[in-house]
Amino acid sequence: METQENLVHQEFPGNTMIEMIKVSRSYPPDIQALSNISFSVETGEMFFLIGRSGAGKTTLLKLICNMEMPSNGLIEVAGYNINSLKGKDLALLRQRIGVAYQDFKLLNDRTVAENIAIAMEVSYKKPRAIRQRVVDLLDQLQLNSKHDLLTGELSRGEQQRVALARSVANSPRLILVDEPTGNLDATTTEKVMELLTRQNKAGATIVIATHDASIYENSNNRIMELRDGVIHSLTRGNAQ
Amino acid sequence: MNFWFAVIRQTGRNLRQTWSSQLMTLLTVSLSVLIFAFFSLIYSNMIGAGDRLSDELSLIVYLDDEPGPAMQEQLRRKIQNFDDVEAIRFISREDAYQRFADQLGEDSDVLTDMPKDFLPASIEIIPLKSLRGYNQIKLFSEYLDKLPGTEKVQYGQEWIERFYHFIRLLTIVVTLSGALLILTATFMVAYTIRLTILGRQDELELLKLVGATNNYIQTPFLIEGILQGLMGSVTGLLALFVLFQWISIRFTGPGILNLFQFDFFSPGILIFIIFASISLCSLGSYTSIRQFLKI
Ligand SMILES: Nc1ncnc2c1ncn2[C@@H]1O[C@H](COP(=O)(O)OP(=O)(O)O)[C@@H](O)[C@H]1O
Ligand SMILES: [Mg+2]
Numbered sequence: 001m002e003t004q005e006n007l008v009h010q011e012f013p014g015n016t017m018i019e020m021i022k023v024s025r026s027y028p029p030d031i032q033a034l035s036n037i038s039f040s041v042e043t044g045e046m047f048f049l050i051g052r053s054g055a056g057k058t059t060l061l062k063l064i065c066n067m068e069m070p071s072n073g074l075i076e077v078a079g080y081n082i083n084s085l086k087g088k089d090l091a092l093l094r095q096r097i098g099v100a101y102q103d104f105k106l107l108n109d110r111t112v113a114e115n116i117a118i119a120m121e122v123s124y125k126k127p128r129a130i131r132q133r134v135v136d137l138l139d140q141l142q143l144n145s146k147h148d149l150l151t152g153e154l155s156r157g158e159q160q161r162v163a164l165a166r167s168v169a170n171s172p173r174l175i176l177v178d179e180p181t182g183n184l185d186a187t188t189t190e191k192v193m194e195l196l197t198r199q200n201k202a203g204a205t206i207v208i209a210t211h212d213a214s215i216y217e218n219s220n221n222r223i224m225e226l227r228d229g230v231i232h233s234l235t236r237g238n239a240q
Numbered sequence: 241m242n243f244w245f246a247v248i249r250q251t252g253r254n255l256r257q258t259w260s261s262q263l264m265t266l267l268t269v270s271l272s273v274l275i276f277a278f279f280s281l282i283y284s285n286m287i288g289a290g291d292r293l294s295d296e297l298s299l300i301v302y303l304d305d306e307p308g309p310a311m312q313e314q315l316r317r318k319i320q321n322f323d324d325v326e327a328i329r330f331i332s333r334e335d336a337y338q339r340f341a342d343q344l345g346e347d348s349d350v351l352t353d354m355p356k357d358f359l360p361a362s363i364e365i366i367p368l369k370s371l372r373g374y375n376q377i378k379l380f381s382e383y384l385d386k387l388p389g390t391e392k393v394q395y396g397q398e399w400i401e402r403f404y405h406f407i408r409l410l411t412i413v414v415t416l417s418g419a420l421l422i423l424t425a426t427f428m429v430a431y432t433i434r435l436t437i438l439g440r441q442d443e444l445e446l447l448k449l450v451g452a453t454n455n456y457i458q459t460p461f462l463i464e465g466i467l468q469g470l471m472g473s474v475t476g477l478l479a480l481f482v483l484f485q486w487i488s489i490r491f492t493g494p495g496i497l498n499l500f501q502f503d504f505f506s507p508g509i510l511i512f513i514i515f516a517s518i519s520l521c522s523l524g525s526y527t528s529i530r531q532f533l534k535i
Contacts, residue, residue: 067449087454094451107443121249122452124242166450 014079017043017174017205018064023073025059025229033059034229037073041207046200048216048237049209051226057209058102060226061176064207065099066090077174095123098167102178102209104159108152112143112162115151119169137165140195142188157183164192168199175199175206181215189215243456250460251467258436262468265432269472270479272421273517277480277505279414285502286407297377299395301363301384306333315387319365322383326366333357360391422520429468429524433461437532444533458529465525466518473517477510 018041025034034056041047049057062068063075066082075082077093085093098119106115113134120130138144141161146154151162160183167175177196181189193215200206210216216223219237226232255262307315312330319328331339336359341348367380377400381393437444447457484504505513 065449091448091451091453091456094449097451099449105442105446105449107446118446119450121246122447122450122456124246170450 015043016076017041017045017078018207019074019076020063021074023063023070023075025056025063025068026071032229034063034070034226037229037231039224039231039234041205043205044200044203046196046206046208046219046221048219048221048223049207049226050211050213050216050223051232052211054228055226056229057226058178059229061099061178061207061209065094065097065176067099091122095170096173098170098172098175100160100164100167100175100177100180102182104163106151106159106162106166109150111148112138112146112151112154113148115162116166116169119166123170125170133169134165137169137195141165141191155183157185157188160184161188161192164195168195168204171199171202171204173204175204177206177208179210179212180208181210181212186214246456247459247463250456251463254436254440254460254464258432258439261432261435262464265428265468266472266475268428269425269468269517269521270475272425273473273476273513274479276414276418276421277477277513278483279410279417281480281484281505283410283414284505286410288503290403290407297367297395297400299365299367299377299381299384299393301365301387301393302391303361303363304389304391306357306361307389311389315363315389318387319363319384322380324368326368327364328366329364331362331364333359333361336360336362425472425517426520426524429465429521430528432468433464433525433528434532436464437461437528458533461525461529461533462522465521465523468525469518469521470514472521473514476517477505477513 021038023037026032051057063070116134117130164180180192196206216237221237224234316328337356341351384393
């Protein structure tokens with residue numbers, strides 16, 4: 001039996017960060033969002049998940065962070081069967097996983113800074129460290145002037161970046177990003193990718209769901225394409 | 241930074257966001273404690289007064305004639321036939337005259353012209369502690385009334401009757417008000433916390449997603465309940481104390497309150513009331529957490 005201490009202190013050793021074996025997810029009445037998905041993501045990898053709208057990308061990310069349960073199959077994250085984790089163990093694992101949701105999940109009556117801080121507060125980071133990190137992230141995403149604005153008052157592109165900042169704030173070992181550039185122009189997209197690349201270089205495993213070809217076609221990362229809930233292809237980007 | 245820092249910060253946020261309903265709840269809890277403690281205070285003082293009163297309780301049987309020693313023995317036996325008693329004292333006419341003269345003190349010279357036997361002889365009976373119920377005293381006095389040579393039995397009938405009725409009424413009031421107020425206060429606390437939880441569903445959901453432990457999410461609500469219970473009861477008791485002081489000052493001098501020697505709660509009882517209030521409010525918040533914080 002793993003103890004909680006293992007979860008907090010170990011830097012998720014081992015080569016495999018995510019392992020899915022024959023995973024399916026269906027919704028009532030008979031929507032098969034994902035069927036028979038098997039693949040794995042290496043520790044430290046930047047992995048792209050592509051496919052048309054409705055292909056099952058968001059569902060796959062939700063399964064990885066245990067926001068939803070698979071109808072069938074096994075999902076392991078950092079060696080833990082994530083669906084059998086409960087209570088404190090699950091909470092501690094989630095602190096090590098940063099997620100930028102497609103619908104952001106920001107608290108619109110809180111300021112930008114407060115929204116980003118939440119992810120660090122739950123793991124009891126020092127207030128001073130939190131303030132420093134928030135300022136630093138906003139700087140990298142060109143949002144310095146928005147520090148004290150309510151997120152409800154921001155444009156969608158800005159909200160998207162705040163959600164991203166929150167997902168990386170606690171320096172998680174695994175970062176799941178859902179359509180991070182959907183509402184952004186080319187330069188801002190570049191800033192976002194720079195931020196994610198920096199996290200990746202620092203050792204974080206990153207999974208990006210997107211249909212924006214510009215962010216993956218010139219990399220040499222692995223790309224998995226979903227079509228109607230099944231794996232259509234698993235290729236590598238064509239960087240020279 | 242640690243767990244308690246985070247929990248207190250979160251509690252502060254909760255209170256700030258819902259301060260108006262928090263205030264209403266606090267008021268309800270204080271009022272409940274105030275009303276309940278007020279009746280309990282009166283009740284406990286009345287019981288105390290009743291005890292003191294029955295310590296002095298005695299029945300006096302006035303006799304037609306001065307009984308001789310044989311007659312005294314016979315009467316004593318008949319009285320003890322009904323029940324054992326604490327004491328039986330025969331008071332001759334002369335004794336009665338002497339007592340009366342002593343009570344008059346300096347004015348006793350008004351008696352100089354009176355015959356020494358103008359007062360009737362009597363028997364003073366102090367019943368056993370166990371015979372202190374109102375109905376028993378009444379039965380006893382009826383029995384004594386039928387003894388040969390009895391003229392009249394006296395024990396402050398009417399007064400005692402009223403007093404016992406009053407105590408009985410007070411018991412009902414205290415019990416009922418207590419039950420009602422406990423329910424109201426607990427419900428109000430549960431309701432306010434439910435309001436907070438429902439108003440922050442998004443945030444609580446998000447906290448779970450970013451890995452907040454259940455304790456991190458629950459404890460602030462529990463603290464909220466504890467605070468309501470603590471502050472509500474202390475406020476209520478303070479208000480009662482002020483009221484109590486006012487009554488004491490207002491009614492000093494000869495009067496019924498002096499007779500009863502009105503006391504405030506002892507520190508033990510005060511702590512008990514505060515503790516009970518905290519427990520009830522925590523219970524209220526706990527039920528809301530269980531019900532609405534699906535974790
Ligand atoms: N909660 C849900 N209830 C019912 N159907 C859902 C739910 N979530 C997703 N789906 C369906 O599952 C399929 C995959 O959705 P999704 O994973 O969001 O795709 P993508 O993110 O690739 O656009 C879609 O057909 C969608 O309608
Ligand atoms: Mg999606």
